[in-house]
Amino acid sequence: MNSAIASLGVTAPGSIGLGFAIPIDQAARTAEQIIATGQAVYPIMGVRLDNEFPGPGARIAPNDPDNPAVEPDGPAASVGLVSGDVITEIEGRVVDSLEEMIVALRAHEPGDRITIVVERDGEPMEFTLTLGSAVG
Numbered sequence: 001m002n003s004a005i006a007s008l009g010v011t012a013p014g015s016i017g018l019g020f021a022i023p024i025d026q027a028a029r030t031a032e033q034i035i036a037t038g039q040a041v042y043p044i045m046g047v048r049l050d051n052e053f054p055g056p057g058a059r060i061a062p063n064d065p066d067n068p069a070v071e072p073d074g075p076a077a078s079v080g081l082v083s084g085d086v087i088t089e090i091e092g093r094v095v096d097s098l099e100e101m102i103v104a105l106r107a108h109e110p111g112d113r114i115t116i117v118v119e120r121d122g123e124p125m126e127f128t129l130t131l132g133s134a135v136g
Contacts, residue, residue: 041133041136042133045131056088056096058095058102062084070082074132087101087117091116
């Protein structure tokens with residue numbers, strides 16, 4: 001099931017032939033949740049990611065006084081993740097971009113315990129956290 005299509009941006013409309021898909025098991029789980037309860041629940045780490053970070057990895061966004069990059073009392077905060085950490089692996093799967101991080105995360109369910117590797121100040125650090133949930 002396609003979830004997004006890449007384009008050249010606002011100045012050049014249209015697809016460049018690169019699509020991103022949702023794995024069928026995730027699509028089936030989402031459909032079952034919507035049929036059963038009228039809403040879908042997905043896993044979260046409780047971080048806001050930096051959309052401008054070119055990679056590799058997915059960087060936790062800079063702090064904003066009105067919108068913290070790491071949700072207080074969220075899964076990421078509970079294990080010590082901070083703004084600027086770059087997520088490079090989820091459960092042994094290399095994360096090269098923000099999109100890959102989201103796909104790797106969505107392969108899990110709320111309540112799953114996952115191991116992630118982040119780079120902080122040039123050093124790799126490993127954390128194990130329990131995923132939270134959000135309705136979407």
